[in-house]
Amino acid sequence: MMKYFLYARKSTEDEERQVMSIEAQLSELADYAKRENIVITEKFIESKSAKKPGREIFNEMIEKIHSSKEPIGIMAWHPDRLARNSIDGGQIIYLVDTGKIVSLRFPTFWCEPTPQGMFMLQVAFGQSKYYSDNLSENVKRGFRQKIKRGEWLNMAPFGYINNAETRNIEPHPTESRIVQKVFEEFIAGEHTLKSVRERLIFWNVLGKLGKHPSISQVQRILTNPAYIGLIKFNNETFEGKFKPILPVATFEAVQKILKNRAKPRKSKQQHNFPFRGLLKCGECDAAITAQYAHGNGGTYRYYRCTKRLGPCSQKFLQEYEVAEQIKERLQQVAISDEQKDQAEEKINEWEKETNKNNSGYAQNLENSLSQTEQKLDKLVNAFLDGDIEKETYLKRKEELMKTKKDLQEQKSDFGHQGHDWFKPMREFIFSAHLAKKLALSNDLIEIKSLVEKIGTNRRLAGQKVSWLWKKPYDILVDRTACPVLLRGPDLNREPRGYGPRELPGCSTPLYNF
Numbered sequence: 378m379m380k381y382f383l384y385a386r387k388s389t390e391d392e393e394r395q396v397m398s399i400e401a402q403l404s405e406l407a408d409y410a411k412r413e414n415i416v417i418t419e420k421f422i423e424s425k426s427a428k429k430p431g432r433e434i435f436n437e438m439i440e441k442i443h444s445s446k447e448p449i450g451i452m453a454w455h456p457d458r459l460a461r462n463s464i465d466g467g468q469i470i471y472l473v474d475t476g477k478i479v480s481l482r483f484p485t486f487w488c489e490p491t492p493q494g495m496f497m498l499q500v501a502f503g504q505s506k507y508y509s510d511n512l513s514e515n516v517k518r519g520f521r522q523k524i525k526r527g528e529w530l531n532m533a534p535f536g537y538i539n540n541a542e543t544r545n546i547e548p549h550p551t552e553s554r555i556v557q558k559v560f561e562e563f564i565a566g567e568h569t570l571k572s573v574r575e576r577l578i579f580w581n582v583l584g585k586l587g588k589h590p591s592i593s594q595v596q597r598i599l600t601n602p603a604y605i606g607l608i609k610f611n612n613e614t615f616e617g618k619f620k621p622i623l624p625v626a627t628f629e630a631v632q633k634i635l636k637n638r639a640k641p642r643k644s645k646q647q648h649n650f651p652f653r654g655l656l657k658c659g660e661c662d663a664a665i666t667a668q669y670a671h672g673n674g675g676t677y678r679y680y681r682c683t684k685r686l687g688p689c690s691q692k693f694l695q696e697y698e699v700a701e702q703i704k705e706r707l708q709q710v711a712i713s714d715e716q717k718d719q720a721e722e723k724i725n726e727w728e729k730e731t732n733k734n735n736s737g738y739a740q741n742l743e744n745s746l747s748q749t750e751q752k753l754d755k756l757v758n759a760f761l762d763g764d765i766e767k768e769t770y771l772k773r774k775e776e777l778m779k780t781k782k783d784l785q786e787q788k789s790d791f792g793h794q795g796h797d798w799f800k801p802m803r804e805f806i807f808s809a810h811l812a813k814k815l816a817l818s819n820d821l822i823e824i825k826s827l828v829e830k831i832g833t834n835r836r837l838a839g840q841k842v843s844w845l846w847k848k849p850y851d852i853l854v855d856r857t858a859c860p861v862l863l864r865g866p867d868l869n870r871e872p873r874g875y876g877p878r879e880l881p882g883c884s885t886p887l888y889n890f
Contacts, residue, residue, distance in 0.1 A: 379480065380418045381410070381450040382438055386458045388426045399424070402454045409484040415452065427461040435459075439468055442477050450480035456488070456501035466502035470495060524610055527618025532585070534603050536622050546603075546619050553622045555580055556604060560623055563599065564630045567826070570595050599631055605782055614775040616782070625783040650678060651821035652699055655828060658682040659838025661689040667696070680837065694840045696821075702842040703824055704816045710831065710846065710853040711813035712806070720806045728799050746784045753777050805849055 383406055387398035399422060410417055419441075423434035442449050451469075453459050460466035472478040473495060481488045481498065488498050523530055529546040533539045536556040537546040559576065562568055568576065570592050578589045590598070605628045606621035607614050650667035657664060663686040670679050670693075678696040682689045712720070756777065760770040808831055815824050828835065832844035846854060 379416075379450050380445070380447060381415050381452050381480070381482070382442070383410075383417045383420045384435070384438060384451060384453045384459060385420070385422045386427065386432075386435070386453075387424050402458070405454060405484055406452055409482070410452065413482070415450075415482065417452065427457070427459075427465065430462055430464040432465075435465065439472070442472055445477070448476060448479040450482065451478060452482045455483055455485050456481075456498060460502055463502075466499075469502075470499060473498075524608055524615045527608070527616055529603070529608065529617065529619065530610065534601055535582070535584075535590075535598055536604060537619070545617075548620055548622050552582075555582065556598070556622050559598070560604075560627050560631055562826070563634065564627065565826070567822075570599075573599070596635075599635060602628070604628060605779070607778060607782065613771055614778045616778060621782070621786075624786055625779055629779070650680075650696075651825055652680060652696065652703075655825050656680070656835045656837040656842065658689060658691055659836035659843070660691050661686045663689065665837050682837075691838060692840055694837065694842075698840070699837075699842055700819070700821060700824065703828060706842070706844070707812040707816040707824070707827070710809055710850045711816055712809040712853070713813065714810070717806055717810040721803070724799055724802055724806070742784060742788050746781065746788065749777055749781045749784060753781070809850070809853060 383403075385399050385402040385406065387402075403420075403422075406417075409415075421434050421438045423432060425432050425434075427435075438451075451459070459469055469478065469481075473481070486497075486501060488501075523544075528544055529537075529539075533546040533549075536549055536552045538549045538552075539545075540547050555577070559568075559573055562576070563573065574590060574592055574595045577595065582590060584590050584594060602609055602614065603617065604621060604623040605625050606617045606619060608617045609615075653665075653667045655665070661682065661684070663683045665680050666683045667678055667680050670677050679693040680696065680699055681693045682691045753774070756765075756770060756773055759765050760767070765773075808827060811823075811827060812831070815827055818824070828844070831847050831850045833847050835844040836842070845851075
């Protein structure tokens with residue numbers, strides 16, 4: 378009897394819809410073979426799209442047909458299971474023409490090796506290819522429409538979550554703050570890609586597969602324009618209608634650093650000394666370095682003067698002692714939760730009062746935004762008319778989109794620009810409250826970051842850590858004079874004038890931002 382090969386295939390592009398496809402085909406083909414007295418000698422089953430050539434199991438079946446000394450018949454559920462592209466369909470038709478395949482049996486399609494049968498088979502293959510091509514165009518058209526509406530196309534990147542109602546993305550309450558923190562620390566020069574990864578692991582950040590991010594994933598996070606509200610699709614940049622996580626200036630600063638590090642010099646592996654670079658020697662002004670030391674059954678980290686500027690009598694100081702002294706000094710400027718809440722309430726009150734006195738919008742920003750939009754329109758028209766090359770168009774469009782995004786940020790911040798003493802005041806309150814938390818924690822990296830921010834002339838002398846407080850943190854040291862004391866603008870004077878503004882618990886204004 379004639380040999381018949383059974384071929385069953387399902388596409389991998391829609392698992393849920395086709396999860397029973399193979400089982401259903403095998404069941405129907407078994408019943409069909411029984412009714413038609415067909416003997417199946419071999420089965421070929423695979424899960425792969427037939428849109429493009431290159432299916433391993435299909436190619437294996439074709440090779441066996443070529444090498445067979447006897448004519449072969451093929452059984453499948455429908456011609457589109459065999460081929461949805463012109464190359465694979467052409468192979469089937471050629472094998473029929475050469476007599477290698479003498480029978481094609483489909484429960485849902487009639488086909489005999491006659492001119493009429495071959496014509497119908499070619500029509501079936503053509504329809505299958507048309508379906509795939511048309512489906513692809515429909516998907517691409519859907520993508521283009523979503524992008525024009527400023528909607529994110531797929532799963533939200535790290536820092537965002539998908540919103541099923543808006544069909545867009547929005548900042549994740551926790552992950553977005555991690556993104557902001559990573560970018561700020563990277564700009565401050567605290568990280569390499571490797572240390573950023575370690576930082577994310579410390580925060581227990583997991584990827585889509587439940588694993589910690591790789592170096593390449595860290596690179597994608599640091600270069601993802603989604604964080605400034607832009608969508609990049611097919612190397613073209615579009616404006617997203619979702620809230621950005623970062624200012625344009627912050628994102629661009631990180632891109633500049635990454636570009637400068639593109640060809641880094643080879644360097645020795647850095648050890649984990651969180652306070653290195655924080656202090657200078659109080660005797661000779663040389664840098665304070667760190668090293669490991671072994672003793673008493675363990676390995677310890679010590680900080681000492683490098684003595685590169687000459688003889689120095691200063692001694693070692695163990696890391697935990699450095700940390701304890703720093704945390705003790707942070708207590709001098711720390712404020713409680715209650716003080717923080719009272720201060721923020723007063724700042725919000727002043728901000729509302731200030732906003733009432735803002736008379737209008739910044740006309741220059743409006744004009745610049747309008748001009749940028751006009752340039753975008755002209756650029757698109759020039760590209761459609763064939764006046765500029767695609768590469769030039771894409772590069773110029775990305776620049777204009779970033780400029781537009783930056784202008785929109787400035788516009789949204791209007792009312793604070795120039796008079797925005799609220800932002801440094803809030804930052805001051807935040808840092809003072811953070812000092813309270815860090816004084817009770819062991820996060821040495823965060824502690825170092827805060828000391829660099831609020832302390833200057835940081836020294837280590839006589840095994841004692843000391844520094845001068847930057848303004849306005851110096852006013853918090855004398856708690857008998859004023860626990861929390863600031864100055865803000867006098868809302869009854871000209872915009873450039875400043876007058877006293879007191880926070881709860883203060884009697885006399887001492888500092889003017």
